[in-house]
Amino acid sequence: xxxxxxxxxxxxxHHNGVFRLLFRIVGSKQEAEDLVQEVxxxxxxxxxxxxxxxxxxxxxxxxxxxxxxxxxxxxxxKRWHYESGQHKAMTGNDVSKKDLDTSIAVRAALxxxxxxxxxxxxxxxxxLSHIELAEAMNVKKSSLSQMLFRSKKAFEKVxxxxxxxx
Amino acid sequence: MDCKExxxxxxxxxxxxxxxxxxxxxxxxxxxGCQETLETLQQLDHMFESGPLSTLxxxxxxxxxxxxSWSALQARLEQRSVVPTVLPWWExxxxxxxxxxxxFAPAVVALFVLVPWATQPPSIGLHTTQRQAPSVKTVLxxxxxxxxxxxxxxxxxxxxxxxxxxxxxxxxxxxxxxRARRKQVTLLHPGDFVQFxxxxxxxxxxxxxxxxxxxxxxxxxxxxxxTSQAIKxxxxxxxxxxxxxxxxxxxxxxxxxxVSKQKFTLKQLQARLGPKFRALQTSLQxxxxxxxxxxxxxxxSFKVHKQVRRKVLPRP
Numbered sequence: 001x002x003x004x005x006x007x008x009x010x011x012x013x014h015h016n017g018v019f020r021l022l023f024r025i026v027g028s029k030q031e032a033e034d035l036v037q038e039v040x041x042x043x044x045x046x047x048x049x050x051x052x053x054x055x056x057x058x059x060x061x062x063x064x065x066x067x068x069x070x071x072x073x074x075x076x077x078k079r080w081h082y083e084s085g086q087h088k089a090m091t092g093n094d095v096s097k098k099d100l101d102t103s104i105a106v107r108a109a110l111x112x113x114x115x116x117x118x119x120x121x122x123x124x125x126x127x128l129s130h131i132e133l134a135e136a137m138n139v140k141k142s143s144l145s146q147m148l149f150r151s152k153k154a155f156e157k158v159x160x161x162x163x164x165x166x
Numbered sequence: 167m168d169c170k171e172x173x174x175x176x177x178x179x180x181x182x183x184x185x186x187x188x189x190x191x192x193x194x195x196x197x198x199g200c201q202e203t204l205e206t207l208q209q210l211d212h213m214f215e216s217g218p219l220s221t222l223x224x225x226x227x228x229x230x231x232x233x234x235s236w237s238a239l240q241a242r243l244e245q246r247s248v249v250p251t252v253l254p255w256w257e258x259x260x261x262x263x264x265x266x267x268x269x270f271a272p273a274v275v276a277l278f279v280l281v282p283w284a285t286q287p288p289s290i291g292l293h294t295t296q297r298q299a300p301s302v303k304t305v306l307x308x309x310x311x312x313x314x315x316x317x318x319x320x321x322x323x324x325x326x327x328x329x330x331x332x333x334x335x336x337x338x339x340x341x342x343x344x345r346a347r348r349k350q351v352t353l354l355h356p357g358d359f360v361q362f363x364x365x366x367x368x369x370x371x372x373x374x375x376x377x378x379x380x381x382x383x384x385x386x387x388x389x390x391x392x393t394s395q396a397i398k399x400x401x402x403x404x405x406x407x408x409x410x411x412x413x414x415x416x417x418x419x420x421x422x423x424x425v426s427k428q429k430f431t432l433k434q435l436q437a438r439l440g441p442k443f444r445a446l447q448t449s450l451q452x453x454x455x456x457x458x459x460x461x462x463x464x465x466x467s468f469k470v471h472k473q474v475r476r477k478v479l480p481r482p
Contacts, residue, residue, distance in 0.1 A: 024222040102221040125219035152210040
């Protein structure tokens with residue numbers, strides 16, 4: 001069982017990582033912030049059930065699920081890349097045109113993949129270790145390599161970089 | 167040696183055994199297919215390192231303040247655990263009226279739904295008997311074969327049991343029927359099949375009634391009838407052919423099986439038991455007896471809780 005003091009530590013330790021992951025999925029800062037809160041509320045509720053060594057994998061798994069649910073709701077997945085691109089254009093942040101175009105193309109490619117593969121690639125790009133990835137995806141470590149390989153291949157197949165970018 | 171992606175992947179990540187590594191290397195040197203796969207792996211890794219995925223972070227900076235987020239979370243958690251303060255008496259009366267009138271809207275709806283429905287003649291000859299108008303699914307699916315009643319001994323009180331089975335994705339493949347346990351709430355789902363079985367030592371009359379948590383009475387057997395159904399001495403099933411398919415009303419419900427030597431009506435039962443229907447349930451559960459005797463009736467009750475089938479997610 002984890003103690004109450006740890007919760008704050010876990011929050012401060014993983015907040016940015018979870019936020020980054022959620023931002024990558026939903027493409028909106030406001031929504032990502034709301035979802036981060038939701039993720040940690042859930043962690044608070046399940047505090048006693050989560051093994052301390054698996055907290056990170058648990059957090060990332062819940063965050064990915066919540067993120068995808070948000071994207072999926074109201075059929076947003078199809079419009080996903082478009083909206084997030086627009087959102088960023090509106091926020092007025094200093095984003096280079098090249099990065100913006102690439103991110104739109106990446107989202108478009110991910111949206112075409114089966115959800116589990118997109119899910120895995122998101123987690124993979126968030127810098128989770130192979131053990132953590134296997135835990136978060138609920139698969140054995142041995143089958144993870146193959147899954148990852150196939151996801152990457154599938155991504156490469158559907159991803160077409162924007163014109164002028166390699 | 168076979169060409170295996172997984173082994174190649176392990177090789178690529180340098181996590182394969184030294185022994186395997188050597189065999190693999192020998193194989194790769196001679197196999198063009200595996201050479202191509204390795205090349206793909208190399209390219210893919212290169213692509214992911216150069217990272218089109220990392221461009222998803224475009225617009226991420228600056229990150230929101232962790233402290234602010236922590237305070238927001240604290241506030242949210244605290245808000246959930248706020249204990250309600252004591253309200254002034256008029257507010258309490260208001261709340262009480264609001265709370266106790268919750269049944270009003272469903273009752274009105276039920277009145278409109280049930281009245282025209284109750285006047286229709288009961289459907290006869292349907293393989294599956296059910297309380298609501300049969301849906302397409304009901305007609306297509308057939309009830310499970312429930313266990314037959316074993317040899318019986320006529321002695322004293324009737325034996326009354328309830329069996330239930332879950333329908334499977336494919337027709338004709340139901341779960342193994344199970345017997346509802348006494349003094350336990352049986353968890354059922356909409357669409358489950360229920361059948362009652364009896365052993366009576368004499369020719370008798372039976373009426374099976376369901377009482378929902380909103381206080382509505384339904385007659386299950388004879389379907390939508392108001393008078394008890396005659397049964398012969400010995401073992402048998404109710405309904406005799408098929409089973410009841412449960413509708414999708416959720417929550418607690420109690421089934422009562424009434425058996426009597428004399429013919430009786432629902433009206434007589436209501437006049438005798440009135441508001442004590444619920445008390446019956448409790449007293450049956452408290453006592454150690456499977457059946458309770460009230461006047462001319464032997465009564466057996468089954469408490470069920472209906473809830474939507476939930477998909478259980480594996481724990482991370």
